[in-house]
Amino acid sequence: MNFVAYTFSDLGNELDIFTKSYTIEEFIVCPIEEIKNLKPKEERRCRFCGLDYSQTTFDNKPHIISELLGNKYLISDFECDKCNTFFGANYENDLANFLGMSRTFSGVKNKKDKIPIFNSPGYNLSARRTEFHGIKEGLIISLSKSAKGIFNIDSKEGRTEIKYPKQPYIPLKVYKALLKIALSILPEKYVLEYQYTFEYLKRSDNKYSEVAKIIHYELPYNHIVHNPVSFLFKKLKPESRIINHVFALYFQNHVFQFPIPFSKVDIDNNLYNGEPYSVPLCPPLLLSKPEFGAKYFRAIKDLSSNEKVREEEKITFSFDPNIMNDLKAYDSKTGEVTDKAFDPDEITEIYIAPYNSETLFYKS
Ligand SMILES: [Zn+2]
Structure with missing residues (x-):
């Protein structure tokens, strides 16, 4: 061949x-x-x-x-x-x-023609495909109130690590x-x-x-x-x-x-x-x-x-460390922008957007 x-x-x-x-x-x-x-x-x-x-x-x-x-x-x-x-x-x-979050991450449809929702044991973390301000194919990763040590954001190094257990x-x-x-x-x-x-x-x-x-x-x-x-x-x-x-x-x-x-x-x-x-x-x-x-x-x-x-399982990505000095808080419900300081420890949801996608944030 x-x-x-x-x-x-x-x-x-x-x-x-x-x-x-x-x-x-x-x-x-x-x-x-x-x-x-x-x-x-x-x-x-x-x-x-x-x-x-x-x-x-x-x-x-x-x-x-x-x-x-x-x-x-x-x-x-x-x-x-x-x-x-x-x-x-x-x-x-x-x-x-064994495949963990990868099927949700890549949008692989299951028997019922739906993209599966990923839940870690004890439901401390869940991930699902959802729309976000005009982006259709992104992934939202949410933590439960009691979840700890899953999002590790190092704003000085510009590095984020999401670490969670897979189902056994x-x-x-x-x-x-x-x-x-x-x-x-x-x-x-x-x-x-x-x-x-x-x-x-x-x-x-x-x-x-x-x-x-x-x-x-x-x-x-x-x-x-x-x-x-x-x-x-x-x-x-x-x-x-x-x-x-x-x-x-x-x-x-x-x-x-x-x-x-x-x-x-x-x-x-x-x-x-x-x-x-x-x-x-x-x-x-x-x-x-x-x-x-x-x-x-x-x-x-x-x-x-x-x-x-x-x-x-781990997901890691890096960002420009300087970006953290220049962040503003935006209330997606009211559209209000404040100068509230950004605290990485307060993050309960991370949205991962496909490469090159653009939000309709500022336009609305
Ligand atoms: Zn047989």
């Missing part, structure tokens, strides 16, 4: 190494309208449990990439209702909690929610080769959980994808001691990437004999050249635990 993409300048070398070992086998962008050509129900077989139309039902519209990531129309003809209900009930909520989640379930997407992207011809992975997906214990690690990238906002995108990479040389398939999912400004474990090819290749093997990784593939000095964030995320974790 020919594909023109860019990456960050410091990752060029990694991309070279990766493309010498892997090729793109699948590249899927979520469609913006309903897809056709699904198999008639009578011909369907579920790849997750192996049952066919005579043994189970296929009445749901199962999403290949989770609906909560903003995929509306990419649905499959190989997931039965029972499996669909199982994945929805067991893994989806943990994935949503079970890391292994997040991994399985992502693995389920990878196994849905997998072309039909490989399903038998991955039978151990399909079995692993439904395990409720934490056996073999050491494989549950992913690479997480956060990209600058100008590289955001509005519809989820996924890649399946396949190794070029069958004999090389590397994982057979690597999966990457692009969601808004996030990239989640991991090797698909337990393929028959890898087992036959002795990859799991206890000796270390290398896992080449694909740097983020960007559709436009990143700006000079553009920054990204990268971390290995260990999702092997089967215990609930409570994690904090």
